[in-house]
Structures are given as structure tokens and as C-alpha cells.
Amino acid sequence: MRQKTEEDDGGHRPEGETVHLRREIGLVPAASFIIGTVVGSGIFIAPKGVLLNSGSVGLSLVVWLLSGVLSLFGALCYAELGTTFSKSGGHYTYLLETLGPLPAFLRLWVEFIFMRPAVATYVSLAFGRYVVEPFFAPCEAPTSLIRLVSLLGVTFVVAINCWSVTMASRTQVTLTLIKTFALVLIIVPGVMALAKGRTENFQNGFELEALTLDRLPLAFYNGLYAYGGWFYLNMVTEEIINPNRTIPLAITCSMVMVTVLYVLVNVSYYTVMTPDELLVSEAVAVTFAGRALQGVSTVIPLLVALSCLGSLNGGFFTAPRMLFVGARDGHWPHIFSMIHIRRHTPLPAILLLYPLVVLMLITEEIQHLISLASFARWFFIALATLGMLVHRYRFPQLPRPFKVPLVIAVTFTAVCFFIVGMSLYSDPWNTGRSCALTLTGVPVYYATVHRSRLPARWTRLFNYCSEKFQILLEVAPQEVKTY
Template sequence: MENASENVKSEIETKEQAVFLRKKISLFRAISLLIGTIIGSGIFISPKGVLINSGNVGTSLVIWLACGILSMFGALSYAELGTSIKKSGGHYIYLLETLGPLPAFVRLWSEFIVIRPAITAFVGLSFGRYIVEPFFAPCQAPVLAVKLLTAVGVSLVVYVNSCSVNWTARIQIILTFSKLMALGLIIVPGMMALAQGRNENFQNAFNSSSVTLDRIPLAFYSGMFAYSGWFYMNFLTEEMINPERNIPLAIISSLIIITILYLLANVAYYTVLTADEVLASGAVAVTFGDRTLEGFSSVIQILVALSCLGAITGGLFAASRVFFVASRENQWPALFSMIHIRHHTPLPAVLLMYPLIILMIFIGDLYGLLNLNSFPRWLFMGLVTFGLIRHRYTHPDLHRPFKVPIIIPGIFTVMCLFIVVTSLYSDPINTGIGCALTLSGVPVYYLIVCQPQRPAMCRKALYLFTVKLQMLMKVVQQEIVTY
């Protein structure tokens, strides 16, 4: 009996000392991570993008609601995938399991070369602008100052993600409350003004002469960008406590809360500001704060900046797991499936995206980065939900703890592909660049990933280089299987 208890104790101690990604994401942390990641710069900047492309106030509000419903359809589909396919990795692992290695690798490649650097740079530049502009008001802030501060903020986020999962989760909870405070400072004054009868900006809200159908897909891009992030929980499946229960609960509850908040925030904007004032504003939330909070408008700027920082934190936290899983699946260099021996974080995968993010911060502009990123992101979301439909028929006996009606992934797939195709017509330059960068992953896959045997000299050089970096970063392969 004593030997048995000693063996159990020894096994527990061995597991505590082992290097692997621990299950540290509870339901509360999951909801905080999702809300904190979804509410980034989008609701504070995207209203202008939605309005300018939708043509009028009424259509823009309909698009905000439609984006929320469409996001919910996608979220429900991903919840089914997350509870039936137990691996982390989100889009990548679902494409690998449902449509095969080529689409999975191209999605991985686009995450590395386009999606993650562009989206992080976009949100980061929003952070930099909101922090710097108060110091130069009423003049415009120097572009270089905004970019330098953005680079500092992103560097800080990368450092925290590299050091601790617990600290990343705690910081995300704090930043989530700052986002909700920022939205509260917009919604409450707006609803008070509406209650006082200020509804003149909603008269003739559906002016059909101002609507151009070819611009509607770009309006959806801006709106869907503000909702994007509901899929990040699927990147962390192996680190979730009780994923079969908590993934659907976290995704659904977070999206319901955010859809309501976004609609209220937009109604508040248009109650206080005219459509022309929204279009003329470089940062809608700041213009709103100047009008309603007078001397306290800088509070909104600080809270919005913290909101952007939270979105970057959650995005990098989740995206690093994609490269970690891809390396484990032998589609990415082995170094990126290694974990820090003390911090238990996928350090190489976290650091991988840093150089390209910094590059895009210094060469990119806000709306160009948004459209550049949107093509591959929504293309592959549509392919993932199409893969779910296919997976239903190829694996009919697979246990699915959470299952949605087939019409839901069907509608989401059609809408994603429709938006992607029509956007090539609406903004051919940025969308075309995003398309070309995405498709560049196809030759990379066949030239590098599919090579059955590399020359011995190349293998030896790669092995030595990996060992050197492994020693420098103090990382090792995961010692316990977590899926």
C-alpha cells in the first residue's frame, strides 16, 4: 500500500516538473480572453469604415447587426469543431483534419506572412495614435512618434506572452475591464441623449441614393473586423479546463454580450454625432468624448489605447499556438514546437511573428492593412466551415458533444466566400496583394514541406542551428501529450 502511494506521489511530482502546456484557461478566463480580444480598436475606429462603405446610418446599423449574427453562425460552427477535434491550433488544425495538408499549410503561411503581422500592426497603430494624439492636440501627431510608441507596446506584449501564461491571462482580465469602461463611457451618455429626444440623426436613416452595392463587402470587412477574435478560443483547446463545456459557453456568451454592446455603441455615436462628423473623424470615440465628456475626453483615449493593447495580447497569445501545433504536425520547423523549461510558454512560436509585425508597423497604413488582412482571413474561415460540413459526411460516427444544424455552417461558408469574391472587385489592389501573398504558400508547400528527403548537409546544418537556438532560448520538446 505504501509503495502504491509512493508511486502515485512520484508520478504527480514527475508531472509537475514535466514541460508541457498546462490547462490554465478556466471559463472566466476564456470569456475575459475572448471579450478582451474581440473588443480591440474595431468598435472605436470601424464605425467610419462601415459608414463610408454602407452609404447611410440605417444601412450601417443593419450591417453591424448582420455582422454580429454572421459571427455567431461562425462561432457556433467553431464550437462544434473545438469540442470534436481536441487539438489546439484553430483554423489550421481544422483544415488539416477536414480538407488536408495543403489548405492547412497555406492558411498557416498566410497567418505568418499576412494575417497576424497586418492585424497586430493595425491594432497597434490604433494604440499608438490614441496614446500620442493628446500630447499634440489640436495638431496632428507625428507619424514616427505613433509608430515608435506602437513598436514599444507590441514589444511589451511579446515579452509578457513569452514569460507567463498566468500573467498574460491576468493582464487580459484587467484590460477587459478597461474596454468595458470605455464602452460604458460611450453608451451611457449616448442613451441619455437619446432619451432626451435627440433622434434627428436617425431621420431619413435609409437614404437609398447614397448606397452603392459594390461597396457593401468592404463595409462588412470593417464590421467583421470589429467582431473578429471569437475563434481564438479554438487556438487554445489543449489549455482549456473542460473544453467540451467551456468552449461553447465562452464563445456564445461572449458574442451575445459584444453584439449588444456594439449596437448600443453605434446608436450612441449617431445620437451625438452626424454622419458627416463620423466620416470626418480620425478616431470616432475621441470625437464622441470631446462632445460628451468635455474635459475628460482623454480618459476615453487612454481606455481605448488599453483596449487595443488587450486585443494584441490575446491575439498573439492565441496565434503562437498555431505555429506550435503546426511544428508538432511536421509542417513547420521543429524549434517552434518547443516550450520554455521554466515558464512553460511556447517561446519560439511567440517570438516568430515579432520581426514582421514591427516591419508592418513602420511601412503600413490603417485601412490598407485592414483590407490586406481581410481576404485570407475570411477566405479560410469559409473553408473551415465548409470543412466542417464535409467532415460530418466523412466521419459520421465521430462523437460531437456540441452539434449545430448543418444550415448554420452552410450560411457562414456562403457569406464568407461571397464577401471575399466581391471584395476583389471593390478593392482590387489591397485584396489582390492579400490574395497573391496567400497563394505564395502553394509553391512553398511543394518545394519545402513536401520534400521527402533533404540533402544530408542541409539536414545537419538545420539540426545544429536548431540546437544552438534551443540552448539560447532554454526550450525543449513537450514531454506530455495534451490531446
């Protein structure tokens, strides 16, 4: 007889079943989350920034390749961290275990104060733009309509992630297949044109007159932004089937695949478009399609929009798990460590992110969102891999199911710190804002986490509100599984 499920019981939790996050993510969904989160708006937007700041076609291709290799190095470091520490939470967990509570809290703080909302806003606006603009071409699309469609996309993704882990993972697999098809659709005509001898845009490809060292880190920021997302799988470690095998395998296969696809896509762009045409294009993929895919050019904006939607879905699936783990450890209000009693999703953590993204969608200008988010992101990634090296030195006998070569870990850490340091020189305004926003978490940590100094009246009011929200959202603390 088939075992009765919660769907058969009208969504009610079977008696005796514990409330916990289940291990439901296998190898294919894990690789899909990495590819689906990495391949978002970046490859369709960032080529312009990489070319502008690198100064030449050849050097821009080198930046794309090195950004992929650097991202692979970082992903391998996180594969070691993910198999050494079995908790979910990604950056937060690794900083907590290796460098202590203050860096871990600051990483949690910047993620939900500005980093995650900034990235989600950027991607959602790209989604809205690619959906709306084809209906208004060649005229400019209304900004208000783009923001409205972006908001609908965010709402759709939040609803899926609140409803079911299985539905979110299946959606991610489907969208990953679609966006991979979109990249292949761009690569094939470009490679065919290159094979026919269209190499004029690659002549004198390494002209270095336009290169300035202060702008090179910004080229890498744009390239690394397009590869961003390789670390998201580590935020859901507790939901991965056989993580010691799945995490390293999914990370390696997906990042090699993404790097090859990205380099080929850029080669295809430069085969069909001149550097000047690429720099003046507001939507590189659409301009490319108009020249090389005239028969199906109207399909490209839709495929790019779905690609952005997949990136949004991956971010909303993984990032709230960091908040969930932080709340479980006492670094965030306890309500955010609770799980829906029937859906088994971290509902409060997912819902917290939604109004922050909506607020930024309505009010924030997006021109500098990449620089604003990238400084904090790469600074804390560098701290996490530095903590991994420190942890290796302090506990050499600790079992590590996967161990990245030391030269890769040291190289990645050093390059990250170099890029972060150079960015302070290249773009002091945005990186300075990012640094200042990060430091605002220090007094919050000492007032609320290190030793609570909140008035008793505030504490009672907060506990009362938390209790009411727990009843309203039908959530409960995670229970310990018994076997």
C-alpha cells in the same frame, strides 16, 4: 504542507515534471480572451468605414447587427470544431483534419507571412496614436513617435506572453474589464440623449441613393474586422479547463454581449454626432467624448489605448499556438514546437512573430491592411466551416459534444464565400495581393513539407542553428504527460 512550486524553487522545474502546456484557462479567462481580443481598435475606427461603404445611418446599423450575428454563427461553428477536435491550433487544425495538409499549411503560411503581422501592426498603431495624440492636440502628432510607442506596446505584450501563461490571462481579464467600462462610458450618455429626444440623425436613416452593391462587401469587411477575434479561443484548446463545456459557453456569452455593446455604441455615436462629423473624424471615440463627455474626455484616449493593448495581448497569446501545433505536426521547423522548460510557454513561436510585426511597423503603410488581411482570413474561415460540413457527411457517427444546427453552418459558409467573392470585385488590388501572397505558399509546401527537396547542406545548417537556438532559449519538445 503546501506543495512546492517552481516559483519557490527559484524558477527551476521540479524533478519529474513533464514539459507541456497546462490547462489553466477557465470560463472567465476564456470569455475574457474572446471579448478582450474582439473589442480592440475596431469599434473605435471601423464605424467610419462601415458608414462610408453602406451609405446611410440605418443601413450601417443593420451591417453592425448582421456582422455580429454572422460572427456568432461562425463562433458556434468553431465551437463544434473545437469540441470535436481536441488539439489546439484553430483554423490550421480544422483544415488539416477535414480538408487535408495543403489547405492547413497555406493557412499557417498566410498567418505568419502577412495576416497576423498586418493585424497586429494595425492595432498597435492605433494604440500608439491614442497614447500620443492627446499630448499634441490640436496639432498633428509625430508619426515617428506614434510608431515608437506602438513598438513599446508590442514589446510589453510579447514579454508578458513569454513570461507566463497565468500572467497573460490575468492581464487579459483586467484589460477586458477596462475596455468594457470604456464601451459603457460611451453608451450611457448616448442612450440618455436619445431618451431625451435627440433623434434628428436617425431621420431618413435608410436613404439608399448612396448605396452601391460593389461597396457593400467593404462595409461588411469593416464590421467583421471589428468583430474579429471570436476564433482565437480555439487556438488554445489544449490549455482550456473542460473545453467541451467552456468553449461553447464562453463563445456564446461573449459574442452576444459584444454584439449588443457594438450596436449600442454605434447608436450612441449617431445620437451625438452627425454622419458627416463621423466621416471626417480620425478618432471617432475621441470626437464623441469631446461632445458628450466633456468632463472626462481626456480619459477616453487612455481607455481606447488600453483596449487596443488587450486586443494585442489576446492575439499574441493565441496565434503563436497555431504555429506551435503546425511545427509539432511537421508543417513548420521543429524549433517552433518547443516550450520553455520553466515558464511552460511556446517561446520560439511567440518570438517569431515579434520581428515580423516590428518590420511592418517600420516600413508598411497601414491604409489597406484591413482589406489585405480580411480576404485571406475569411476565405480560410469559409474553408474551415466547409470542411466541418464535409467531415459531418463523411463521419456521421463521430461523437460531437457540441453540434451547431445545420442551417447555421450552411448559411455562414455561403455568406463567407459570397463576401470573399464580392471583395475580388470591390477591391481587386488588395484582395488580389492577398490571394497572390497565399499562393506563394504552394511551392513552399511541395518543397519542404510534402517531400523535402532541400539540399542536404542546407538541412544540416538548419539543424545546427535549431540546436543552438534551443540551448539559448532553454526550450525543449513537449513531453507526453504520465499519470
